């Protein structure tokens with residue numbers, strides 16, 4: 001398959017490059033390809049003539065999005081519209097990666113694909129606008145929402161914890177009142193590969209199975225990595241951030257189940273695999 005990959009140099013993009021070696025891949029990322037330049041994206045996609053476009057490029061710094069809203073919307077919303085239009089003009093299928101931040105996190109249960117989004121942050125709102133642009137401009141699409149991502153080289157919560165955990169010092173405080181599904185880029189790559197084989201229209205949630213808090217994630221990481229620095233649970237209110245974090249980022253994989261696709265791996269299994277591979 002010929003696959004045009006936006007954000008190919010990012011954390012998820014790098015894992016996809018490794019997983020998709022059997023495909024003919026075009027890596028689209030800055031500085032060569034800027035998705036906010038419509039003509040540039042369109043020419044690059046038209047010249048490559050892909051069977052599928054996988055769209056990972058985004059402004060992902062959640063706090064920076066609050067202070068640089070124009071930039072966030074330019075990349076996450078307008079950029080996604082250009083990518084979607086370019087895919088449609090080439091009759092390529094589009095798989096666009098999105099986020100749990102489209103939800104406000106107030107539900108008491110995991111969010112499924114048919115729940116209504118209500119973002120509380122500029123990042124979430126701009127990614128939701130990107131989803132809408134994908135729907136509008138490229139009918140042959142799948143939007144894959146993921147959450148709590150980590151992969152080789154980061155940056156991610158896991159990488160911050162590994163660094164802090166290796167340093168001596170006072171016990172580390174880690175938030176224990178936000179819940180989600182820690183998800184490896186390898187697990188997402190497996191899902192995207194299946195979606196290339198078995199297209200599902202619309203939205204698909206693609207985080208790992210099982211759930212925990214950031215504290216639970218850090219504790220499992222420290223145990224599996226044999227880090228001995230003490231960690232203690234704390235409340236979100238002890239770490240005020242410019243962009244409010246959702247208390248509930250848990251995603252139910254309802255569409256995968258209804259479509260009869262295999263479930264995502266459990267987060268602990270994915271974490272074990274990541275650590276035992278020895279690549280950080």
Ligand SMILES: NC(=O)c1ccc[n+]([C@@H]2O[C@H](COP(=O)([O-])OP(=O)(O)OC[C@H]3O[C@@H](n4cnc5c(N)ncnc54)[C@H](OP(=O)(O)O)[C@@H]3O)[C@@H](O)[C@H]2O)c1
Pocket residue numbers: 006007008009010011012013028029030033034035036055056057058059060075079097098099100127146147148149150154155
């Ligand atoms: N990380 C998470 O926890 C998480 C959670 C849920 C969903 N997601 C979604 O998953 C996808 C991949 O995330 P990630 O963690 O791999 O992000 P990432 O590491 O920040 O990668 C995004 C890539 O897109 C590039 N990019 C930014 N602006 C661009 C532009 N105008 N034109 C072309 N490329 C541009 C970035 O380049 P620069 O680095 O040079 O800016 C970077 O290489 C994103 O859509 C994100 O919203 C991530």
